[in-house]
Amino acid sequence: MQAVFFLNSDISPKARQEIEKKLAASATVKKFHYVSPEEAAARFKDKFPELSRVVDSLGFNPFPPSIEVTFSKKSLSSAQVEKLLSTIQSIPGVEEVQYNLEWVDRVQAFGRLITAIGFFLGGILILASFFIISNVIKLNVLSRKDEIDILRLVGASNFFIRVPFVLEGMTLGLIGGLASLLLLFLTIQLLPLYVGTSLGALTELIRFRYLTSSQSLLLVASGIFIGFLGSLSSVSRLLREE
Amino acid sequence: MIELYRIWKQYQKPHWALSDITFKAEPGDFWFVTGPSGSGKTTLLKIIYREIRPTSGQIIINGRNILRIPDHKIYQLRRRMGIVFQDFKLLFHKKVFDNVAVVLQVLGVAQKEIRRRVFQALRMVNLHHKMWEYPSQLSYGEQQRVAIARAVVNQPQIILADEPTGNLDPELAFEIMSLFKEINSQGATVIICTHDRELIRHFGEKILFLYKGKILRKEIL
Ligand SMILES: Nc1ncnc2c1ncn2[C@@H]1O[C@H](COP(=O)(O)OP(=O)(O)OP(=O)(O)O)[C@@H](O)[C@H]1O
Ligand SMILES: [Mg+2]
Numbered sequence: 295m296q297a298v299f300f301l302n303s304d305i306s307p308k309a310r311q312e313i314e315k316k317l318a319a320s321a322t323v324k325k326f327h328y329v330s331p332e333e334a335a336a337r338f339k340d341k342f343p344e345l346s347r348v349v350d351s352l353g354f355n356p357f358p359p360s361i362e363v364t365f366s367k368k369s370l371s372s373a374q375v376e377k378l379l380s381t382i383q384s385i386p387g388v389e390e391v392q393y394n395l396e397w398v399d400r401v402q403a404f405g406r407l408i409t410a411i412g413f414f415l416g417g418i419l420i421l422a423s424f425f426i427i428s429n430v431i432k433l434n435v436l437s438r439k440d441e442i443d444i445l446r447l448v449g450a451s452n453f454f455i456r457v458p459f460v461l462e463g464m465t466l467g468l469i470g471g472l473a474s475l476l477l478l479f480l481t482i483q484l485l486p487l488y489v490g491t492s493l494g495a496l497t498e499l500i501r502f503r504y505l506t507s508s509q510s511l512l513l514v515a516s517g518i519f520i521g522f523l524g525s526l527s528s529v530s531r532l533l534r535e536e
Numbered sequence: 537m538i539e540l541y542r543i544w545k546q547y548q549k550p551h552w553a554l555s556d557i558t559f560k561a562e563p564g565d566f567w568f569v570t571g572p573s574g575s576g577k578t579t580l581l582k583i584i585y586r587e588i589r590p591t592s593g594q595i596i597i598n599g600r601n602i603l604r605i606p607d608h609k610i611y612q613l614r615r616r617m618g619i620v621f622q623d624f625k626l627l628f629h630k631k632v633f634d635n636v637a638v639v640l641q642v643l644g645v646a647q648k649e650i651r652r653r654v655f656q657a658l659r660m661v662n663l664h665h666k667m668w669e670y671p672s673q674l675s676y677g678e679q680q681r682v683a684i685a686r687a688v689v690n691q692p693q694i695i696l697a698d699e700p701t702g703n704l705d706p707e708l709a710f711e712i713m714s715l716f717k718e719i720n721s722q723g724a725t726v727i728i729c730t731h732d733r734e735l736i737r738h739f740g741e742k743i744l745f746l747y748k749g750k751i752l753r754k755e756i757l
Contacts (some may be wrong), residue, residue, distance in 0.1 A: 376603035444625045447587065448686065450642040452608050534607075 297393040299361045305387035313382055317363060322374050324366040331355045423470060428489020429522035433465050435532045452533050459529045471514035537563055543593035545579055553579045554749045561727060565670040566720045568736050569729045569745035578622055581696045585617055587612055620697035624679050626671040632708035633667045636686045657689040660715055676703040684712060686717055695726045713739050
Protein backbone atom coordinates (compact mmCIF):
# COMPACT_ATOMS: atom_id res chain seq x y z
CA MET A 295 0.00 0.00 0.00
CA GLN A 296 1.43 3.28 -1.13
CA ALA A 297 0.58 6.93 -1.13
CA VAL A 298 2.17 9.80 -2.99
CA PHE A 299 2.15 13.41 -1.85
CA PHE A 300 2.61 15.77 -4.71
CA LEU A 301 4.30 18.96 -3.56
CA ASN A 302 4.42 22.46 -4.89
CA SER A 303 7.63 23.01 -6.83
CA ASP A 304 8.32 26.01 -4.66
CA ILE A 305 7.61 24.32 -1.35
CA SER A 306 9.70 25.70 1.52
CA PRO A 307 12.39 23.46 2.97
CA LYS A 308 10.75 23.97 6.34
CA ALA A 309 7.45 22.56 5.19
CA ARG A 310 9.19 19.62 3.62
CA GLN A 311 11.06 18.90 6.82
CA GLU A 312 7.82 19.06 8.76
CA ILE A 313 6.23 16.47 6.49
CA GLU A 314 9.19 14.17 6.72
CA LYS A 315 9.21 14.50 10.49
CA LYS A 316 5.56 13.59 10.72
CA LEU A 317 6.06 10.60 8.48
CA ALA A 318 9.04 9.39 10.41
CA ALA A 319 7.11 9.65 13.64
CA SER A 320 4.09 7.71 12.44
CA ALA A 321 3.92 4.04 13.33
CA THR A 322 1.94 3.21 10.22
CA VAL A 323 4.68 4.32 7.85
CA LYS A 324 7.16 1.67 6.85
CA LYS A 325 9.35 3.91 4.72
CA PHE A 326 9.20 7.08 2.62
CA HIS A 327 11.22 8.55 -0.18
CA TYR A 328 11.53 12.02 -1.70
CA VAL A 329 11.28 12.06 -5.49
CA SER A 330 12.81 15.08 -7.15
CA PRO A 331 11.35 16.41 -10.44
CA GLU A 332 14.46 15.12 -12.24
CA GLU A 333 13.97 11.64 -10.83
CA ALA A 334 10.30 11.69 -11.74
CA ALA A 335 11.11 12.68 -15.31
CA ALA A 336 13.73 9.95 -15.59
CA ARG A 337 11.31 7.35 -14.25
CA PHE A 338 8.63 8.42 -16.66
CA LYS A 339 10.92 8.14 -19.64
CA ASP A 340 11.95 4.75 -18.42
CA LYS A 341 8.37 3.54 -18.14
CA PHE A 342 7.04 5.07 -21.35
CA PRO A 343 9.95 5.20 -23.78
CA GLU A 344 7.52 6.05 -26.59
CA LEU A 345 6.76 9.36 -24.89
CA SER A 346 10.29 10.36 -23.88
CA ARG A 347 10.60 12.66 -26.89
CA VAL A 348 7.47 14.47 -25.83
CA VAL A 349 8.96 15.20 -22.44
CA ASP A 350 12.18 16.45 -23.99
CA SER A 351 10.36 18.63 -26.44
CA LEU A 352 8.48 20.49 -23.70
CA GLY A 353 11.55 22.48 -22.72
CA PHE A 354 10.70 22.36 -19.01
CA ASN A 355 10.17 19.66 -16.45
CA PRO A 356 6.46 19.13 -15.91
CA PHE A 357 6.86 16.77 -12.99
CA PRO A 358 6.35 18.13 -9.48
CA PRO A 359 8.45 16.92 -6.58
CA SER A 360 6.73 14.28 -4.51
CA ILE A 361 7.13 12.04 -1.50
CA GLU A 362 6.31 8.38 -1.82
CA VAL A 363 5.16 6.66 1.31
CA THR A 364 4.92 2.95 1.91
CA PHE A 365 2.67 1.90 4.76
CA SER A 366 3.21 -1.20 6.80
CA LYS A 367 0.87 -3.96 5.77
CA LYS A 368 -1.03 -4.15 9.05
CA SER A 369 -2.12 -0.56 8.95
CA LEU A 370 -3.96 -1.00 5.69
CA SER A 371 -6.88 1.44 5.49
CA SER A 372 -6.84 1.99 9.17
CA ALA A 373 -8.14 5.21 10.65
CA GLN A 374 -4.58 6.14 11.62
CA VAL A 375 -3.52 6.24 7.99
CA GLU A 376 -6.45 8.42 7.08
CA LYS A 377 -5.66 10.80 9.88
CA LEU A 378 -2.02 11.02 8.87
CA LEU A 379 -2.96 11.66 5.27
CA SER A 380 -5.31 14.49 6.15
CA THR A 381 -2.89 16.19 8.51
CA ILE A 382 -0.13 16.14 5.93
CA GLN A 383 -2.43 17.32 3.21
CA SER A 384 -3.26 20.37 5.31
CA ILE A 385 0.38 21.45 5.39
CA PRO A 386 0.84 24.32 2.93
CA GLY A 387 2.80 23.30 -0.13
CA VAL A 388 1.17 19.86 -0.41
CA GLU A 389 -0.81 19.84 -3.58
CA GLU A 390 -2.44 16.48 -3.69
CA VAL A 391 -2.44 13.01 -2.18
CA GLN A 392 -2.84 9.90 -4.18
CA TYR A 393 -3.18 6.46 -2.73
CA ASN A 394 -3.38 3.22 -4.61
CA LEU A 395 -1.75 3.82 -7.92
CA GLU A 396 -4.32 1.98 -9.95
CA TRP A 397 -3.97 4.23 -12.94
CA VAL A 398 -0.68 2.58 -13.92
CA ASP A 399 -2.49 -0.72 -13.99
CA ARG A 400 -5.27 0.84 -16.00
CA VAL A 401 -2.95 2.18 -18.66
CA GLN A 402 -1.36 -1.20 -18.95
CA ALA A 403 -4.75 -2.92 -19.09
CA PHE A 404 -5.80 -0.51 -21.81
CA GLY A 405 -2.71 -1.44 -23.78
CA ARG A 406 -3.55 -5.10 -23.37
CA LEU A 407 -7.11 -4.45 -24.49
CA ILE A 408 -5.89 -2.73 -27.65
CA THR A 409 -3.64 -5.70 -28.36
CA ALA A 410 -6.53 -8.11 -27.78
CA ILE A 411 -8.77 -6.14 -30.13
CA GLY A 412 -5.97 -6.26 -32.67
CA PHE A 413 -5.72 -10.02 -32.42
CA PHE A 414 -9.49 -10.34 -32.53
CA LEU A 415 -9.78 -8.28 -35.71
CA GLY A 416 -6.83 -10.13 -37.18
CA GLY A 417 -8.56 -13.44 -36.44
CA ILE A 418 -11.77 -12.26 -38.08
CA LEU A 419 -9.87 -11.10 -41.14
CA ILE A 420 -8.05 -14.42 -41.39
CA LEU A 421 -11.36 -16.27 -41.20
CA ALA A 422 -12.88 -13.91 -43.76
CA SER A 423 -10.05 -14.44 -46.22
CA PHE A 424 -10.30 -18.19 -45.67
CA PHE A 425 -13.97 -18.15 -46.64
CA ILE A 426 -13.48 -15.75 -49.52
CA ILE A 427 -10.73 -17.87 -51.02
CA SER A 428 -12.62 -21.10 -50.50
CA ASN A 429 -15.68 -19.57 -52.15
CA VAL A 430 -13.72 -18.28 -55.12
CA ILE A 431 -12.29 -21.74 -55.60
CA LYS A 432 -15.70 -23.29 -55.12
CA LEU A 433 -17.17 -21.18 -57.91
CA ASN A 434 -14.22 -22.10 -60.04
CA VAL A 435 -14.65 -25.80 -59.36
CA LEU A 436 -18.37 -25.58 -60.08
CA SER A 437 -17.83 -23.74 -63.34
CA ARG A 438 -15.40 -26.44 -64.38
CA LYS A 439 -17.48 -29.34 -63.14
CA ASP A 440 -17.87 -30.87 -66.60
CA GLU A 441 -14.14 -30.83 -67.11
CA ILE A 442 -13.56 -32.39 -63.71
CA ASP A 443 -16.09 -35.12 -64.43
CA ILE A 444 -14.33 -35.94 -67.68
CA LEU A 445 -10.95 -36.03 -65.99
CA ARG A 446 -12.27 -38.48 -63.44
CA LEU A 447 -13.69 -40.69 -66.15
CA VAL A 448 -10.33 -40.91 -67.90
CA GLY A 449 -8.54 -41.96 -64.73
CA ALA A 450 -7.45 -38.79 -62.95
CA SER A 451 -6.98 -39.17 -59.21
CA ASN A 452 -8.46 -36.63 -56.83
CA PHE A 453 -4.93 -35.41 -56.21
CA PHE A 454 -4.40 -34.68 -59.90
CA ILE A 455 -7.68 -32.76 -60.04
CA ARG A 456 -7.00 -30.84 -56.86
CA VAL A 457 -3.51 -29.59 -57.67
CA PRO A 458 -4.42 -26.74 -60.07
CA PHE A 459 -7.14 -25.46 -57.76
CA VAL A 460 -4.91 -25.58 -54.72
CA LEU A 461 -2.16 -23.78 -56.62
CA GLU A 462 -4.71 -21.16 -57.56
CA GLY A 463 -5.76 -20.75 -53.95
CA MET A 464 -2.15 -20.39 -52.85
CA THR A 465 -1.58 -17.77 -55.53
CA LEU A 466 -4.60 -15.85 -54.29
CA GLY A 467 -3.21 -16.06 -50.77
CA LEU A 468 0.18 -14.84 -51.95
CA ILE A 469 -1.35 -11.89 -53.77
CA GLY A 470 -3.46 -11.10 -50.70
CA GLY A 471 -0.42 -11.16 -48.45
CA LEU A 472 1.58 -8.90 -50.73
CA ALA A 473 -1.38 -6.55 -51.13
CA SER A 474 -1.77 -6.20 -47.39
CA LEU A 475 1.94 -5.40 -47.02
CA LEU A 476 1.53 -2.69 -49.65
CA LEU A 477 -1.57 -1.38 -47.91
CA LEU A 478 0.23 -1.27 -44.60
CA PHE A 479 3.09 0.60 -46.21
CA LEU A 480 0.73 3.14 -47.76
CA THR A 481 -1.17 3.57 -44.50
CA ILE A 482 1.98 4.29 -42.56
CA GLN A 483 3.17 6.66 -45.24
CA LEU A 484 -0.05 8.54 -45.76
CA LEU A 485 -1.98 8.46 -42.49
CA PRO A 486 0.28 10.95 -40.62
CA LEU A 487 -0.05 13.33 -43.57
CA TYR A 488 -3.77 12.92 -43.53
CA VAL A 489 -4.26 13.34 -39.80
CA GLY A 490 -1.65 16.05 -39.67
CA THR A 491 -0.10 17.15 -36.41
CA SER A 492 -3.45 17.64 -34.71
CA LEU A 493 -3.00 14.49 -32.69
CA GLY A 494 0.12 15.89 -31.09
CA ALA A 495 1.42 13.57 -28.42
CA LEU A 496 -1.13 10.94 -29.39
CA THR A 497 0.71 10.20 -32.62
CA GLU A 498 3.53 9.06 -30.40
CA LEU A 499 1.24 6.79 -28.41
CA ILE A 500 -0.35 5.20 -31.48
CA ARG A 501 2.94 5.01 -33.22
CA PHE A 502 2.83 2.98 -36.43
CA ARG A 503 5.62 0.59 -37.01
CA TYR A 504 6.57 -1.27 -40.16
CA LEU A 505 6.67 -5.00 -39.85
CA THR A 506 10.10 -6.48 -39.55
CA SER A 507 11.20 -8.54 -42.52
CA SER A 508 10.49 -11.79 -40.70
CA GLN A 509 7.02 -10.54 -39.77
CA SER A 510 6.38 -9.58 -43.38
CA LEU A 511 7.52 -13.00 -44.48
CA LEU A 512 5.22 -14.56 -41.91
CA LEU A 513 2.31 -12.47 -43.19
CA VAL A 514 2.86 -13.57 -46.79
CA ALA A 515 3.45 -17.17 -45.75
CA SER A 516 0.22 -17.21 -43.76
CA GLY A 517 -1.56 -15.78 -46.79
CA ILE A 518 -0.31 -18.67 -48.87
CA PHE A 519 -1.18 -21.13 -46.14
CA ILE A 520 -4.72 -19.76 -45.82
CA GLY A 521 -5.08 -19.98 -49.60
CA PHE A 522 -3.89 -23.57 -49.42
CA LEU A 523 -6.35 -24.53 -46.69
CA GLY A 524 -9.25 -22.61 -48.20
CA SER A 525 -8.92 -24.10 -51.64
CA LEU A 526 -8.19 -27.59 -50.35
CA SER A 527 -11.27 -27.57 -48.15
CA SER A 528 -13.63 -26.40 -50.89
CA VAL A 529 -12.28 -28.58 -53.66
CA SER A 530 -12.25 -31.64 -51.40
CA ARG A 531 -15.81 -31.00 -50.30
CA LEU A 532 -16.98 -30.74 -53.90
CA LEU A 533 -15.07 -33.84 -54.93
CA ARG A 534 -16.72 -35.86 -52.19
CA GLU A 535 -20.19 -34.83 -53.32
CA GLU A 536 -20.76 -37.24 -56.15
CA MET B 537 -12.77 -60.74 -66.86
CA ILE B 538 -15.99 -58.76 -66.45
CA GLU B 539 -18.86 -60.45 -64.65
CA LEU B 540 -22.27 -58.88 -64.12
CA TYR B 541 -24.52 -60.81 -61.80
CA ARG B 542 -28.25 -60.09 -61.64
CA ILE B 543 -27.93 -56.38 -62.32
CA TRP B 544 -31.06 -54.28 -61.93
CA LYS B 545 -31.09 -50.56 -62.53
CA GLN B 546 -33.93 -48.16 -61.99
CA TYR B 547 -33.51 -44.41 -62.59
CA GLN B 548 -37.14 -43.55 -61.93
CA LYS B 549 -40.08 -45.63 -60.84
CA PRO B 550 -41.67 -47.67 -62.26
CA HIS B 551 -39.43 -48.09 -65.29
CA TRP B 552 -36.45 -50.43 -65.14
CA ALA B 553 -33.53 -49.39 -67.37
CA LEU B 554 -31.95 -52.81 -66.77
CA SER B 555 -33.66 -55.92 -65.48
CA ASP B 556 -31.81 -58.93 -64.22
CA ILE B 557 -28.73 -58.73 -66.43
CA THR B 558 -26.26 -61.56 -65.95
CA PHE B 559 -23.38 -61.42 -68.36
CA LYS B 560 -19.77 -62.44 -68.53
CA ALA B 561 -16.97 -61.18 -70.76
CA GLU B 562 -13.79 -63.26 -70.73
CA PRO B 563 -10.36 -61.71 -71.31
CA GLY B 564 -9.88 -61.29 -75.03
CA ASP B 565 -13.61 -61.35 -75.80
CA PHE B 566 -15.05 -59.10 -78.47
CA TRP B 567 -18.67 -58.30 -77.63
CA PHE B 568 -21.27 -56.29 -79.40
CA VAL B 569 -24.17 -55.01 -77.36
CA THR B 570 -27.11 -54.04 -79.51
CA GLY B 571 -30.77 -53.18 -79.19
CA PRO B 572 -33.16 -50.35 -79.91
CA SER B 573 -32.71 -46.87 -78.55
CA GLY B 574 -33.49 -46.78 -74.84
CA SER B 575 -32.88 -50.50 -74.39
CA GLY B 576 -30.16 -49.88 -71.77
CA LYS B 577 -26.88 -50.17 -73.65
CA THR B 578 -25.34 -46.99 -72.29
CA THR B 579 -26.64 -47.78 -68.82
CA LEU B 580 -24.91 -51.16 -68.97
CA LEU B 581 -21.55 -49.56 -69.87
CA LYS B 582 -21.93 -46.87 -67.20
CA ILE B 583 -22.38 -49.57 -64.62
CA ILE B 584 -19.23 -51.33 -65.81
CA TYR B 585 -17.05 -48.22 -65.45
CA ARG B 586 -19.02 -47.27 -62.36
CA GLU B 587 -20.29 -43.90 -63.37
CA ILE B 588 -23.53 -45.19 -61.85
CA ARG B 589 -24.32 -47.93 -59.36
CA PRO B 590 -26.91 -50.61 -60.06
CA THR B 591 -30.02 -50.66 -57.92
CA SER B 592 -29.13 -54.24 -57.10
CA GLY B 593 -26.74 -56.92 -58.30
CA GLN B 594 -22.99 -57.38 -58.26
CA ILE B 595 -20.26 -56.64 -60.75
CA ILE B 596 -16.83 -58.16 -60.62
CA ILE B 597 -13.90 -57.06 -62.75
CA ASN B 598 -10.68 -59.07 -62.62
CA GLY B 599 -11.89 -60.75 -59.44
CA ARG B 600 -12.68 -57.49 -57.70
CA ASN B 601 -16.16 -56.38 -56.68
CA ILE B 602 -16.06 -52.86 -58.08
CA LEU B 603 -19.06 -51.71 -56.08
CA ARG B 604 -16.86 -51.97 -53.00
CA ILE B 605 -14.10 -49.71 -54.36
CA PRO B 606 -14.23 -46.41 -52.48
CA ASP B 607 -14.90 -43.32 -54.62
CA HIS B 608 -11.46 -41.87 -54.19
CA LYS B 609 -9.87 -45.03 -55.61
CA ILE B 610 -12.16 -45.56 -58.56
CA TYR B 611 -9.63 -43.91 -60.86
CA GLN B 612 -7.53 -47.06 -60.55
CA LEU B 613 -10.31 -49.03 -62.23
CA ARG B 614 -10.74 -46.45 -64.99
CA ARG B 615 -7.05 -46.38 -65.77
CA ARG B 616 -7.34 -49.96 -66.94
CA MET B 617 -10.20 -49.04 -69.27
CA GLY B 618 -10.40 -47.12 -72.51
CA ILE B 619 -13.85 -45.62 -72.84
CA VAL B 620 -15.48 -44.06 -75.89
CA PHE B 621 -18.47 -42.13 -74.59
CA GLN B 622 -21.60 -41.78 -76.64
CA ASP B 623 -21.33 -37.99 -76.20
CA PHE B 624 -17.51 -38.08 -76.62
CA LYS B 625 -16.81 -36.02 -73.48
CA LEU B 626 -13.97 -34.03 -74.99
CA LEU B 627 -12.37 -31.08 -73.23
CA PHE B 628 -13.42 -28.25 -75.49
CA HIS B 629 -10.93 -25.67 -74.31
CA LYS B 630 -8.04 -28.04 -74.94
CA LYS B 631 -6.46 -28.95 -78.23
CA VAL B 632 -6.90 -32.35 -79.81
CA PHE B 633 -3.42 -33.34 -78.74
CA ASP B 634 -4.08 -32.50 -75.09
CA ASN B 635 -7.43 -34.25 -75.13
CA VAL B 636 -5.66 -37.48 -75.96
CA ALA B 637 -2.59 -36.75 -73.84
CA VAL B 638 -4.57 -36.24 -70.64
CA VAL B 639 -4.95 -40.02 -70.21
CA LEU B 640 -1.18 -40.34 -70.08
CA GLN B 641 -0.65 -37.16 -68.07
CA VAL B 642 -2.76 -38.46 -65.19
CA LEU B 643 -0.43 -41.46 -65.14
CA GLY B 644 2.65 -39.26 -65.02
CA VAL B 645 4.10 -40.52 -68.29
CA ALA B 646 7.13 -38.55 -69.51
CA GLN B 647 6.45 -35.70 -71.91
CA LYS B 648 8.45 -37.16 -74.76
CA GLU B 649 6.75 -40.53 -74.48
CA ILE B 650 3.37 -38.79 -74.36
CA ARG B 651 4.10 -36.97 -77.60
CA ARG B 652 5.12 -40.19 -79.32
CA ARG B 653 2.11 -42.20 -78.19
CA VAL B 654 -0.46 -39.47 -78.79
CA PHE B 655 0.82 -38.99 -82.30
CA GLN B 656 0.62 -42.73 -82.90
CA ALA B 657 -2.94 -42.95 -81.58
CA LEU B 658 -4.08 -39.99 -83.65
CA ARG B 659 -2.51 -41.50 -86.73
CA MET B 660 -4.44 -44.71 -86.13
CA VAL B 661 -7.69 -42.77 -86.40
CA ASN B 662 -6.28 -40.69 -89.24
CA LEU B 663 -6.40 -37.37 -87.40
CA HIS B 664 -2.74 -36.60 -86.74
CA HIS B 665 -2.93 -33.62 -89.11
CA LYS B 666 -5.49 -31.93 -86.82
CA MET B 667 -3.52 -32.46 -83.64
CA TRP B 668 -3.26 -28.73 -82.84
CA GLU B 669 -6.85 -27.80 -83.49
CA TYR B 670 -9.63 -27.48 -80.97
CA PRO B 671 -12.49 -30.01 -80.88
CA SER B 672 -14.96 -27.27 -81.77
CA GLN B 673 -13.13 -26.86 -85.10
CA LEU B 674 -13.73 -30.52 -85.97
CA SER B 675 -16.66 -32.30 -87.52
CA TYR B 676 -18.69 -34.72 -85.42
CA GLY B 677 -17.01 -37.70 -86.97
CA GLU B 678 -13.59 -36.18 -86.31
CA GLN B 679 -14.50 -35.47 -82.70
CA GLN B 680 -15.59 -39.07 -82.36
CA ARG B 681 -12.22 -40.20 -83.64
CA VAL B 682 -10.46 -38.02 -81.07
CA ALA B 683 -12.52 -39.81 -78.44
CA ILE B 684 -11.45 -43.14 -79.90
CA ALA B 685 -7.79 -42.15 -79.96
CA ARG B 686 -8.05 -41.16 -76.31
CA ALA B 687 -9.60 -44.51 -75.45
CA VAL B 688 -6.84 -46.57 -77.08
CA VAL B 689 -3.77 -44.43 -76.38
CA ASN B 690 -2.99 -46.17 -73.10
CA GLN B 691 -3.38 -49.69 -74.49
CA PRO B 692 -6.04 -50.58 -71.92
CA GLN B 693 -7.04 -54.09 -70.88
CA ILE B 694 -10.68 -53.23 -71.36
CA ILE B 695 -12.28 -51.15 -74.09
CA LEU B 696 -15.83 -49.92 -73.69
CA ALA B 697 -17.16 -48.09 -76.73
CA ASP B 698 -20.62 -46.57 -76.92
CA GLU B 699 -21.71 -46.11 -80.54
CA PRO B 700 -18.12 -45.38 -81.57
CA THR B 701 -18.94 -45.29 -85.26
CA GLY B 702 -22.29 -43.52 -85.05
CA ASN B 703 -21.06 -40.47 -86.94
CA LEU B 704 -18.63 -42.12 -89.33
CA ASP B 705 -19.06 -43.14 -92.92
CA PRO B 706 -19.12 -46.91 -93.54
CA GLU B 707 -15.53 -47.02 -94.72
CA LEU B 708 -14.17 -45.19 -91.71
CA ALA B 709 -16.42 -47.26 -89.45
CA PHE B 710 -14.82 -50.39 -90.81
CA GLU B 711 -11.37 -48.95 -90.26
CA ILE B 712 -12.16 -48.10 -86.65
CA MET B 713 -13.60 -51.58 -86.08
CA SER B 714 -10.44 -53.10 -87.48
CA LEU B 715 -8.49 -50.97 -85.02
CA PHE B 716 -10.55 -52.31 -82.11
CA LYS B 717 -10.13 -55.83 -83.48
CA GLU B 718 -6.39 -55.37 -83.60
CA ILE B 719 -6.25 -54.16 -79.99
CA ASN B 720 -8.51 -57.08 -79.09
CA SER B 721 -6.15 -59.54 -80.76
CA GLN B 722 -3.45 -58.27 -78.41
CA GLY B 723 -5.53 -59.47 -75.47
CA ALA B 724 -7.87 -56.62 -74.55
CA THR B 725 -11.51 -57.27 -73.73
CA VAL B 726 -13.71 -55.14 -75.98
CA ILE B 727 -17.37 -54.29 -75.53
CA ILE B 728 -19.00 -52.17 -78.24
CA CYS B 729 -22.53 -50.84 -78.27
CA THR B 730 -23.94 -50.27 -81.71
CA HIS B 731 -27.06 -50.17 -83.84
CA ASP B 732 -25.10 -50.92 -86.95
CA ARG B 733 -26.20 -54.31 -88.32
CA GLU B 734 -23.64 -54.16 -91.09
CA LEU B 735 -20.79 -53.89 -88.61
CA ILE B 736 -22.20 -56.69 -86.49
CA ARG B 737 -22.58 -58.93 -89.49
CA HIS B 738 -19.00 -58.25 -90.49
CA PHE B 739 -17.21 -58.24 -87.16
CA GLY B 740 -19.64 -59.99 -84.80
CA GLU B 741 -18.38 -62.85 -82.65
CA LYS B 742 -20.40 -62.51 -79.50
CA ILE B 743 -23.54 -60.43 -79.50
CA LEU B 744 -25.79 -59.38 -76.64
CA PHE B 745 -29.27 -58.30 -77.67
CA LEU B 746 -31.02 -55.96 -75.25
CA TYR B 747 -34.67 -55.04 -75.39
CA LYS B 748 -36.32 -52.75 -72.84
CA GLY B 749 -33.58 -53.43 -70.33
CA LYS B 750 -33.72 -57.18 -70.61
CA ILE B 751 -31.41 -59.64 -72.31
CA LEU B 752 -33.33 -60.84 -75.33
CA ARG B 753 -30.66 -63.32 -76.32
CA LYS B 754 -26.93 -63.91 -76.57
CA GLU B 755 -25.45 -65.04 -79.82
CA ILE B 756 -22.05 -66.63 -80.10
CA LEU B 757 -20.97 -67.09 -83.67
N1 LIG C 1 -29.97 -40.26 -66.17
C1 LIG C 1 -31.15 -40.86 -66.43
N2 LIG C 1 -32.25 -40.55 -65.70
C2 LIG C 1 -33.42 -41.15 -65.94
N3 LIG C 1 -33.60 -42.09 -66.87
C3 LIG C 1 -32.55 -42.43 -67.63
C4 LIG C 1 -31.29 -41.83 -67.44
N4 LIG C 1 -30.42 -42.38 -68.33
C5 LIG C 1 -31.13 -43.27 -69.04
N5 LIG C 1 -32.41 -43.31 -68.62
C6 LIG C 1 -33.47 -44.18 -69.15
O1 LIG C 1 -32.98 -45.50 -69.14
C7 LIG C 1 -33.31 -46.19 -70.33
C8 LIG C 1 -32.08 -46.76 -70.99
O2 LIG C 1 -31.26 -45.68 -71.40
P1 LIG C 1 -29.88 -45.91 -72.12
O3 LIG C 1 -29.22 -44.58 -72.27
O4 LIG C 1 -29.10 -46.94 -71.38
O5 LIG C 1 -30.34 -46.44 -73.52
P2 LIG C 1 -29.49 -46.79 -74.80
O6 LIG C 1 -29.71 -48.22 -75.12
O7 LIG C 1 -28.07 -46.38 -74.60
O8 LIG C 1 -30.14 -45.86 -75.89
P3 LIG C 1 -29.48 -45.19 -77.19
O9 LIG C 1 -29.30 -46.25 -78.20
O10 LIG C 1 -30.47 -44.18 -77.60
O11 LIG C 1 -28.19 -44.57 -76.74
C9 LIG C 1 -34.06 -45.19 -71.19
O12 LIG C 1 -35.43 -45.46 -71.10
C10 LIG C 1 -33.76 -43.86 -70.58
O13 LIG C 1 -34.89 -43.04 -70.66
MG1 LIG D 1 -26.83 -45.04 -75.44
